[in-house]
Amino acid sequence: MCEVTKENFSSLLPEIRELVDEAKFIAIDAEFTGISLQTSNNFSLRDGGSSRYGKLKAIAKEFSLCQIGLSIFVKEKDENQFIAHTYTFYLFPDHTGSEDVRFGIQVSSLSFLRQHGFNFNKWIQNGIGYLNNQQEKALREASLESSDDAIVQKFREIVGWLRNAKCGDQLQLEAKHFSFTVRMQSIMDKLLPPNKVVLKDISGLLYAKCLDPIDDSTVLPDDISVASWDQIVDEMVGFTHVVRHLCQSGKPIVGHNVLLDLLFICDKFICDLPDSYEEFKATVHAALPIVYDTKQLCYEMKQFVARGDRELLAFSSLADLFFSLSSARALQSRLMAPAVVHCTKSSIYDGHRHWHEAGFDAYMTGCVFVRVLSFALTSGFRVDEVQKAKFSRLLQLASPYKNRLRIPRSAILYCNLEGLDKSRCLYYLHVSPRQGVSDSAFSQLAQLLSGFGAVESHQLDRQRALVVAGSKKCGDMLLQDFEGSDVFIMRPYWFFDSPFVRSAARWICVVGVILLASGYKYVKLR
Known part of the structure; x- marks a missing residue:
């Protein structure tokens, strides 16, 4: 790992550019000053692409990047081995006009960084500045009133x-x-x-x-x-020079659960975030034409892996995936997978793990990328074919899944930067308390649902709640589990359970009664 601040950034920039040109791919990770806003902006399983983008955009505009990690994976010639050149950049915005840059800070995020050894003095005193295209253009066009x-x-x-x-x-x-x-x-x-x-x-x-x-x-x-x-x-312009070189290189960019990272990268280094979700996808795809999300890739690659080995890809967190694919069992299954070694500057990582340091997380992301592809390739080909396979063959295997970014807990499975998103089939359930059970029983519902994964509840009124399950399988499990409940009655959600439909039906009945009464009065008068 090489820490990069404004003191050594200029001297390291040529080296970083050269390595990017030699790389097969670049893994990235970022740390932020905050990752969530007020409760009214909470994510929901019912969020579509545009709705979720609006919520993530608000986060990217409110908070700032404080650290970015790049792990540049260079293939050794004639060797089945990658050398990972890992850099951790401290970023701190410069003044970009007559007013200071302002950004929010979430105490829990900074506490989390402090627990993992983040150097706040280095961040503020020596963080590298950056500008996006609009900010740079405004500065270059600024008038110089003094000779x-x-x-x-x-x-x-x-x-x-x-x-x-x-x-x-x-x-x-x-x-x-x-x-x-x-x-x-x-x-x-x-x-x-x-x-x-x-x-x-x-x-x-x-x-x-x-x-x-x-x-x-x-x-x-x-x-x-x-x-x-x-x-x-x-x-x-600072760190934006690095981002622009990444864009110009056209090399694959790899991240884990990378959508929020890309929103920050777009807003801080490329251009102000567009208003529409589709414009955002087009902007990112034009700048970074090949992006892989290891969280989505592991989900997709399960189809190529033997049934008994799929549990190795069952994790969603980066650290768990890294450990799983580094285990003895995974190493035996991957046979001729490329080795990954640290360059001299990153030797500090040998035998030591620096959790949630952006550079180390980027390195883990790159390792997961190489290993999951090798794992899937090994499962589908003979040993002699695997021995002959080059990394280009691994990328060919992954190519159908590029530019698919995982969106957890939403109505779509993934954001597709170059096409249509894939929708999730949500399953809706209706919950009401059994006769004689107090309305306050709804306070227990969230706790009872917490063990079922992607599930959320919305109380419709004092006697009814809507439960949204992320899949029919999950919905069926809920129906089965609640079948013998002494507190709640759970059943599939029907059209007439909707508060809107119920309200409309009541108004129709009222209007109908008035019309019937008016008609009866009219007939009687005649």
Whole structure:
């Protein structure tokens, strides 16, 4: 694992680009400052693609990325082996205009990161900046109101003031302008010792605040150069340079349960998230034409695996899948599967597991990808065919399932980036308390359903609840389990159980009675 911050990003960027060009595929993972909003935005089994996209989009707009992991899998020539080059990038947004970037923080998410050793000081102090296309365009088109000579003259004025200032003193510079501030900051970072002065915006005016006076040991060169605005914007593009190279390479991108990761990647590095779900799919597919979701892939590959070995793919969490496909039983079944070894920079991972560090999770994702494909290939071919098979054969096996992203607990099985999504067949059940049982019994219903997997309940009124099961098999299990219940009566949900239909029927009856009464009165009068 190689940790990448803004201190070493520029020096490592050429190396990363070269490795991406050599790679067979790149595995990714991301960590966020939050992953859920208020309860009104909760996910539901009845969410379609557009509904779920709207909820995920709200999350991606509210929160920020704090870490991205890339594990670049390079095939060794003439060897049945991959070398995994793993990088963990700390990301922290730069100022991108006259106002600071704002993002939400979910305490439970940050607590989770802290438990797994996340370095918050490194994130805030040395995180790499980034811009999406719209932000970069706006900055490049920003007017430059100050010439290079004017900025140098103002800088020399600040230095002269600092030699005699006291800690806490402030010097008014001019009305705040973003390009002036950024260019001035770049000169100060380059020529002054750290923690001497800071630029502050006070009521629209720019001030220099003295943190620590400088002495005569700080000598300025006679010729001070100012970085061009394009150079500064290039630096601010930051990690987006990596994402753009991934897009240009056309290499397969592999993630686990990767849909939310892609929303963040699109919004922070590519463009503002589109309004419609279909536009989002088209945007991501144009940028990253080949994406594999290992969670969906494991589900799909079960059909190729011998029945007795399918339990090895029965897990949904990344860590459980990684352990399962690394077990002795899986290794025996996979026969000639490619080995995966760490590069020298990632040797820290040998014998050590860094859970929920983005780089290590990306590495695990890549290993699961290689192993599940090898597992499926071994199950379907003779040993001599497997020995001759190249990785391209594994990708050929996976090709029908590319761009299918798992959407858990929803009305669709997966999001298809290049076509129609596949719908899930939901099963609806009606629940009511038995005679003599209190209405408060509904408070127990959620707990009773919790052991059945993809199931949720919605109370319709004091006497009725709707239960949604993720499949008919699950619905049948529920009917069988509740058949002898002393508390509830469960049966299939009928058309007339709908509150809307019931309300409409009541109104029809009322209108019908009124019409009949009116007709009777009319006949009587005649």
